[in-house]
Amino acid sequence: MLRSLSLSSIAGGPNLAVAGGRGWLRLPRTVADGRLRIVRLLLATSNPGKVREFQRLLAKAPVEVVTPAEAGLSLDVVEDGETYAANAAKKAVAYARAGDCLALADDSGIEVDALGGRPGVFSARYGGEGLDDEGRNDLLLHELAAIPDEARTARYQAVVAVAWPDGQVELFFGTFEGRIGRERRGTRGFGYDPLFVTAEGRTAAELSDAEKDAISHRGIAMRSAAEYLRGLGS
DSSP states (O other), X not given: OEEEEEGGXXXXXXXXXEEOOOSOOOOOSEEEETTEEEEEEEESOOOHHHHXXXXXXXXXXXXXXXXXXXXXXXXXXXXXXXXXXXXXXXXXXXXXXXXXXXXXEEEEEEEEGGXXXXXXXXXXXXXXXXXXXXXXXXXXXXXXXXXXXXXXXXXXXEXXXXXXXXXXXXXXXXXXXXXXXXXXXXXXXXXXXXXXXXXXXXXXXXXXXXXXXXHSHHHHHHHHHHXXXXXXXX
């Protein structure tokens, strides 16, 4: 699913607060590769798990993926939007303007029905800034301790934003349905993956990369984004 809009039309979008930027590098927007135009794409994240996942999902797209470290960028974008779309767009535009090239960002979260949709857009800060993934998983298990299996339904939501330096943004959406288990299982993935039980009974952390990419929220959104990027390179 794709939606095209400008940053100012997204809730929370106009208040673009970027702190800590240094070493901004102007990147060529495209380079020629025979008849195919290769688009330089700056990833708006330094999260190692997300970088690996983005690089894998973009492997067949006509893009040269550039990380913030490779671009000499260090940005701290305040994620104060009320929606995944607002946060993803804000990050993508900030990086696109800093690098003067196309940039890609995402925002995602897990929504637990028994918690009224929490932690949702606050998933990365669930329980406070001091908690790591393990601590957030422990907190989620504690909050759901008395909830029966049939009421532990949940879903991952993701929004991927591709932004141009002028503020134009394309949005792509993905949803991954499942439930919250009672213990961690699996060693792959990150975030809440060890607790997120898929329809076929394994957790997201027990899936291979290919299996996860085929059904995950980020995989769905990124396939749509990759299709859009292929159109730019044609």
